[in-house]
Amino acid sequence: MTAEASVLDTARADFERVLQRNLKGLGYLASPAPVPGASAKDVIVSRGPWRLYHYHPLVDEVYRVPVLLVMATTNRGYVFDLAPGQSLVEFLLLRGYDVFMVDWEAPRPEDRHLGLKDYVEDFVGGSIEEVAAVTGERDVSLVGYCMGGVLSVMWSALNADRGPKNLAVFTTPVDFKAMTMFQAWSDPRYFDVDQLVDTVGQAPAEMLLTAFDMLRPAGRAAANFRLVDNLWNDEFVKSHRMFDRWSNDMLPLAGEYFRETTKELTWKNGLIEGTLKIGGRPVDLARITCPFLHVTAEHDHIVTTAASDPLIELVGSEDKEQVVLKGGHVSLIAGPNAVKRMWPKLDSWLGAKSV
């Protein structure tokens, strides 16, 4: 091909993209965002902010040990089930797992008193009891994401005698002093958490969203530019809209829960220092002895590897593994990067341990 022909082809392709950008841009403005949630499910529990789902199996034969996903408390669980082909839930169902998920709703004003003990013992622990009642199996594999991982680790440490059979967590912070931005913003000299909780009753979702946005001040503007640049690409636009909707769909946190996590984890670094007690019982991560997997993301700007790395040393399990995968805090668990890297890793680790 001559150089002139190559230039002409490129110009034609660019013109086509400009045209598509304009045409599809109009369509973008006129159409509603795609509805996330791909897999059929039963709602087992719906109480206060606590939801427990059981997904309908997609195969005739499943592993004996069910899987319980635990979502981060600031976000909704549909990031695990965005759309067919982009759903960790669907992936696990097709690989033969019986899948449950702890999801969250916005706490109501009367839920302001819910604290760490409620989230760990009643919601995570209660979900495990419900899973046992539904499946008839006492064993369960707990799989937690971010703060969902923290809750899973806490429950496992407090209940080492009852399980879980396997514990896998993703991007789970344990050294809160290493989360330097959150440390700076919640400096007790300037941040009066008691005043906020006593007045508002919860940590407002807008405040949390602003804090996450400020970790990358230019992130939102740059993402919007990339959306315009890629308006011609239907897959990019669909994916952008789903992730954008999810990341903006933040949940407020119940007042006492926010107060306790701020004081006990962010300020006192209770998991590392060994000072954290839940319901009067010390949370000693060395008591966790079940098979343990920790997956972290190389470019995680929310839970940096410095904050998550020490977990593997603290856990008492002999069968334990940490894997650092390419990707960020969200792309680790959903999207093309997750489909290629994290999901197969989880399946290969969990399958042999689920019989």
Added chain:
Amino acid sequence: MSDPAALDPFGFMRNWVTQWEKLVNDQGAEWLAKPEAAQAMQAMSGAAVKLQAASNEATARMLAAANLPSRADVEALGARLAAIETALARIEARLPRSEGAQAKRPAPKRTRKPPA
């Protein structure tokens, strides 16, 4: 010879935005991590919370004067409803599972083995 990439009107912007994003993220994060930034943010946030507290108090007085239920009254009602929900959930949990939606589908066999 012309550079084909130079014909893309978004090409220049793409590079510029990438560099701008890195610069703003790095420098912005550096500034936002300073105690002065935290102090300023929390001062604004604290003032908003104090304003809300004052507004809550004034509204509560108005509602009391009008003999209407306050936020605390509504929250108390909500808490009682939540307690009823919890009791209902406990009762529901004691019902045989066969009456629920779970039993309508045949349960899969739990005998799967990982691929060799």
